[in-house]
Amino acid sequence: MISVDEALARLFALVSPLGNETVPLISAAGRVLAADVAARRDQPPFAASAMDGYAVKATEAGLHAQFKVIGESAAGHGFDGAVKAGQAVRIFTGAPVPEGASHVVIQEDVERRGDLITIVAPQDQGDNIRPLGTDFRSGDAIAGPRRLSPEDVALLAAMNVAEVPVTRRPTVALISTGDELVMPGERPRRDQIIASNTFGLHALLTRLGAEPRLLPIARDNRESLETTFWLAQGADLIVTIGGASVGDHDLVGDVAAAMGMERAFYKIAMRPGKPLMAGRMGNAVMVGLPGNPVSAMVCGHIFLAPMIHAMLGLGASRRPALKARLTRPLGANGPREHYQRAIVDQGKITVFDRQDSSLLSLLSRANALAISPPRAEAMPTGAEIDYIPL
């Protein structure tokens, strides 16, 4: 059995960044910006008032100074003339500061009678003007590759960028296998269960920026598996769930091999996740996940997530681990790298007692996976352990 690191290295060797496509800005959030994108204008494109008040010359803006109001500058409606000595222009937040003015007196600091204003408070809190280009200049770039946040989208809009180059979303064919499976909402027989991790993986892949496709459940026979693999054609990644172990009905590895899958590995020193398999199948990468619900989801976090990142052009690296201190002693580990469901709260981690890989209720309660390396010794309360947030 190979280590988790070795399995990841072999998975990274199977994938490469996908090509680009252009999308309108409205659909860009969550996508991966594929190249640097430059601003098409300065922001603000003019010196702008930061407050509602009166634009005057800074040299004249002393306490008790008086000015004649000669016009108005509002956002979207600038004042065309220039401000001369003794003059003021009524101005509003976001409006262009007129030529000749260099200070905005906020209206709370002014007494107005007709066209005349008097400054009634000292002007020592800045000029209330945002200089041209203070946010960004034309040509300033937002750097790719990066996953575009809502904040990035706002910045791109301000830069007058209407469409952006993004990495194509990896398409993932999700194949559940097993005679016992029915879909949520169906009426199962007593000996059937509901396909659950299929939906968990679909949600995880969607969150990662992939485009998952649920294929019909493959039954535990060669014909059904073959048909479903055919249906998966065209996907970048084919992910099977279940049928990976050694039982008489675990046919995924055999059928995939018969259909030309070149195996990169089978079985890893990881708990849960031991029967993981992967390889190349035509133009696609195939990953066979173990069927136990928690095993499938944990493998999704530890292997599928970094693979999708790499395909999106975000680099090939293991998910970074954080550190927390144990609230209780932890027993020694066996030969497999152990990923245990746990709750992290303010730097302290409580590892659950029960870790059976069928227990989705505990996975749903957990917010972290504590990681014990193979053959790790027992750890006392307060010892630091690596974990991956969920």
Ligand SMILES: Nc1nc2c(c(=O)[nH]1)N[C@H]1C(S)=C(S)[C@@H](COP(=O)(O)OP(=O)(O)OC[C@H]3O[C@@H](n4cnc5c(N)ncnc54)[C@H](O)[C@@H]3O)O[C@H]1N2
């Ligand atoms: N003799 C051995 N038996 C097993 C070994 C072993 O080394 N020797 N490994 C065990 C480990 S570890 C795991 S993990 C499981 C993985 O088995 P499979 O990948 O073949 O999964 P199945 O047998 O098909 O299913 C296991 C379990 O999970 C349920 N399941 C399957 N698919 C789904 C789904 N989409 N949604 C919800 N639940 C699903 C299935 O009904 C079974 O209960 O093998 C051990 N056995």
Ligand code: MOO
């Ligand atoms: O490796 Mo299995 O995934 O322990 O339950």
